Amino acid sequence: MFEYNFHWRPVFRSLPDLLEAALTTLQVASLAMTVGVLLGFILAVGRMRETGVIYWFATTWVELARNTPALFQLFFFGFGLGALGLHLSPYLIVLAGLTFNTAGYLAENFRGGFEAIPSTQLRAARSLGMNPLQAYTRILIPQVMRIVYYPMTNQFVWVVLMSSLGMLVGYRELTGETQFFASKTYRIFEYFAVTAVIYYVMVKVILVLSKVFASRFFRY
Amino acid sequence: MIKVNGLHKYFDDLHVLRGIDLEVQKGEVLSVIGASGSGKSTLLYCINGIEQIQEGSVYVDDVDVHSKATDLNKLRQRLGMVFQQWNSFPHLTALENVALAPQIVRGLTKAEAKDIAIKQLEHVGLGDKFDVYPNALSGGQQQRLAIARALAMDPQYMLFDEATSALDPELVGEVLDTMRVLAEEGMTMICVTHEMGFARDVSDRVAYFHEGVVEEIGSPDQIFVDPESEHTKKFLAKVR
Ligand SMILES: Nc1ncnc2c1ncn2[C@@H]1O[C@H](COP(=O)(O)OP(=O)(O)O)[C@@H](O)[C@H]1O
Numbered sequence: 001m002f003e004y005n006f007h008w009r010p011v012f013r014s015l016p017d018l019l020e021a022a023l024t025t026l027q028v029a030s031l032a033m034t035v036g037v038l039l040g041f042i043l044a045v046g047r048m049r050e051t052g053v054i055y056w057f058a059t060t061w062v063e064l065a066r067n068t069p070a071l072f073q074l075f076f077f078g079f080g081l082g083a084l085g086l087h088l089s090p091y092l093i094v095l096a097g098l099t100f101n102t103a104g105y106l107a108e109n110f111r112g113g114f115e116a117i118p119s120t121q122l123r124a125a126r127s128l129g130m131n132p133l134q135a136y137t138r139i140l141i142p143q144v145m146r147i148v149y150y151p152m153t154n155q156f157v158w159v160v161l162m163s164s165l166g167m168l169v170g171y172r173e174l175t176g177e178t179q180f181f182a183s184k185t186y187r188i189f190e191y192f193a194v195t196a197v198i199y200y201v202m203v204k205v206i207l208v209l210s211k212v213f214a215s216r217f218f219r220y
Numbered sequence: 221m222i223k224v225n226g227l228h229k230y231f232d233d234l235h236v237l238r239g240i241d242l243e244v245q246k247g248e249v250l251s252v253i254g255a256s257g258s259g260k261s262t263l264l265y266c267i268n269g270i271e272q273i274q275e276g277s278v279y280v281d282d283v284d285v286h287s288k289a290t291d292l293n294k295l296r297q298r299l300g301m302v303f304q305q306w307n308s309f310p311h312l313t314a315l316e317n318v319a320l321a322p323q324i325v326r327g328l329t330k331a332e333a334k335d336i337a338i339k340q341l342e343h344v345g346l347g348d349k350f351d352v353y354p355n356a357l358s359g360g361q362q363q364r365l366a367i368a369r370a371l372a373m374d375p376q377y378m379l380f381d382e383a384t385s386a387l388d389p390e391l392v393g394e395v396l397d398t399m400r401v402l403a404e405e406g407m408t409m410i411c412v413t414h415e416m417g418f419a420r421d422v423s424d425r426v427a428y429f430h431e432g433v434v435e436e437i438g439s440p441d442q443i444f445v446d447p448e449s450e451h452t453k454k455f456l457a458k459v460r
């Protein structure tokens with residue numbers, strides 16, 4: 001009945017290539033996360049205005065990012081823009097898609113974080129003579145960071161995993177690379193099993209590091 | 221000197237302050253009493269420029285608070301403010317709470333700011349709490365922390381907006397004692413308060429607020445023993 005013979009040797013031979021692709025995954029995910037944090041922050045501030053062009057722009061972004069499949073968002077930057085004559089490289093398609101999605105999710109986290117802080121904190125800071133920039137950077141944002149830290153960690157994990165969609169737009173990140181070897185050697189199960197382990201280890205390391213950083217940063 | 225002239229303040233259609241004239245001299249302690257909703261907090265916010273005004277003027281020393289040319293951040297260093305809700309910054313230790321603004325607003329060095337913070341925390345009786353985070357402090361301690369934080373800016377005036385109203389009864393005394401010490405040291409203070417005992421003992425003058433006007437103002441004896449206005453009499457009968 002069960003006649004499949006496992007052949008692990010090809011997988012182990014291409015392990016260096018897979019690990020290199022894992023670094024590619026981490027690299028594109030980190031960049032998408034970093035830009036996503038900045039854009040998400042700007043979108044959150046835009047959403048807090050509650051009216052005007054900026055509000056509607058930010059709201060549309062957030063709604064699309066959160067309520068359509070991430071894959072479609074990637075395809076938009078690939079085939080969608082391609083149809084309009086703008087051809088991005090696979091790397092840029094993945095980066096743009098992940099960033100768009102992440103910024104949308106984080107914007108809502110950040111907005112929730114700001115709303116969780118009593119308005120009296122801002123008033124107290126201003127009454128000490130702090131200007132708005134000082135009040136935000138020294139009083140409000142550190143508290144928001146504390147609130148959104150673990151949601152942000154989860155989002156980063158999600159970005160790492162979601163970057164596997166890159167395979168579908170021809171990007172050789174970890175999943176793309178795995179697919180390349182798997183179809184060359186027909187050892188499909190073996191390759192994807194090993195790659196699953198690599199993803200698992202990456203995510204665990206991220207979660208542990210996140211805990212370590214948290215115990216350093218948040219002393220209260 | 222704080223000088224309020226013909227001050228009118230609206231929130232949209234709501235006419236909250238209806239022509240306030242008030243002078244507070246250097247070294248004076250003025251208590252402001254009156255029913256909730258009569259505009260006491262709003263007056264304090266108009267004095268330090270948190271709220272804008274529609275008519276009249278507020279001068280702090282020679283500074284026209286509501287002039288476009290006024291640097292409010294600079295002005296606010298002269299006006300310490302303590303709110304009803306104790307607003308400790310939860311992510312900073314007691315010492316950092318007090319030292320932050322002197323450093324980034326007054327531009328002192330870290331060491332200078334720390335020295336001032338130590339001095340002011342000791343001043344309000346928190347000399348053993350330097351490295352404690354606010355969530356480990358009682359409401360009364362957090363309110364004293366807020367006072368120390370305001371004092372660290374070396375203000376000429378202190379504005380208290382019901383500093384004890386949100387505290388458990390047994391914690392009110394320690395905060396009032398701290399305010400008393402400040403008054404004895406000669407700090408110029410405007411205290412919005414529901415603590416009639418404090419208003420009577422500590423103030424040089426007491427103002428009774430009624431529906432957005434200063435209904436009556438005078439010495440504590442005048443207000444508490446021999447009020448002229450019917451509104452004042454009614455209010456005092458209620459709070460006693
Ligand atoms: N930001 C605001 N927007 C609208 N109305 C306000 C605002 N702040 C205060 N008010 C109203 O102004 C009146 C005076 O409020 P306040 O100054 O807080 O009174 P008090 O401090 O004497 O209790 C109240 O009717 C209150 O509801």
Ligand SMILES: [Mg+2]
Nearest residue numbers: 260261262382
């Ligand atoms: Mg009030």
